[in-house]
Amino acid sequence: MKIAIIGSGNVGGALATKWAKCGHEITLGVRDTTNFKGKELLNNPNTTVDTITQAVKKSEVILIATPAITAIDVAQSLGNTEGKVIIDTMNIVMGKGPSGFSNTTDAILANTQTKDVVKCFNTTGFNNMVNPVYNNTAIDVFVAGDSLKGKDIAKQLAKDAGFGECYSVGGNDRFELMEKFAFFWINLAMFQGQGRDIAFKLLKR
Numbered sequence: 001m002k003i004a005i006i007g008s009g010n011v012g013g014a015l016a017t018k019w020a021k022c023g024h025e026i027t028l029g030v031r032d033t034t035n036f037k038g039k040e041l042l043n044n045p046n047t048t049v050d051t052i053t054q055a056v057k058k059s060e061v062i063l064i065a066t067p068a069i070t071a072i073d074v075a076q077s078l079g080n081t082e083g084k085v086i087i088d089t090m091n092i093v094m095g096k097g098p099s100g101f102s103n104t105t106d107a108i109l110a111n112t113q114t115k116d117v118v119k120c121f122n123t124t125g126f127n128n129m130v131n132p133v134y135n136n137t138a139i140d141v142f143v144a145g146d147s148l149k150g151k152d153i154a155k156q157l158a159k160d161a162g163f164g165e166c167y168s169v170g171g172n173d174r175f176e177l178m179e180k181f182a183f184f185w186i187n188l189a190m191f192q193g194q195g196r197d198i199a200f201k202l203l204k205r
Contacts, residue, residue: 001153004029004055006074007065008038011089011127016062018129020044029055053079059154064108065089071098075111082113083148089121090180105175118145119175120154120166123182125189125196129161138164139199142181144174167202174177
């Protein structure tokens with residue numbers, strides 16, 4: 001797949017690296033192609049850098065991994081997103097998010113042309129994207145959104161990143177639930193002192 005990564009920090013960088021090594025074509029979409037965070041990602045195979053609009057134009061899938069408070073500005077900077085899938089990894093934490101929205105994915109939907117927008121890769125830390133395996137077991141991630149196309153792509157990319165399963169938790173009405181689930185992980189890891197090396201796995205009898 002041709003994937004634009006908007007936000008080349010910890011989360012975007014970890015997923016860009018995993019997907020590039022799987023053979024996906026990665027374009028880092030940045031405001032300034034001569035000065036941006038994550039220049040070392042260009043050492044990965046199948047990875048280039050371009051302006052945000054050009055990265056979006058040449059890609060089928062757009063991953064947004066920027067601070068939640070910038071969700072509206074980033075969505076408006078993408079250019080034409082018709083026919084493309086957007087995967088939102090952001091979370092509103094401690095009230096820092098897009099004005100007028102209870103979650104970042106609704107903000108993206110309101111400011112882009114495509115309706116194929118899903119939330120995924122937001123419920124665990126970037127360290128678990130770098131290494132999603134605990135005691136020989138791959139951890140799980142989750143996806144929400146009305147777009148079946150978006151969900152199918154997110155599930156495939158989760159597998160390609162090394163996760164065990166990517167479970168659907170519902171449609172667009174579950175975006176806020178996904179962010180609350182993310183805060184549950186953040187609460188345990190940061191505020192309750194469990195540390196970042198914790199993760200979730202859905203078990204069945």
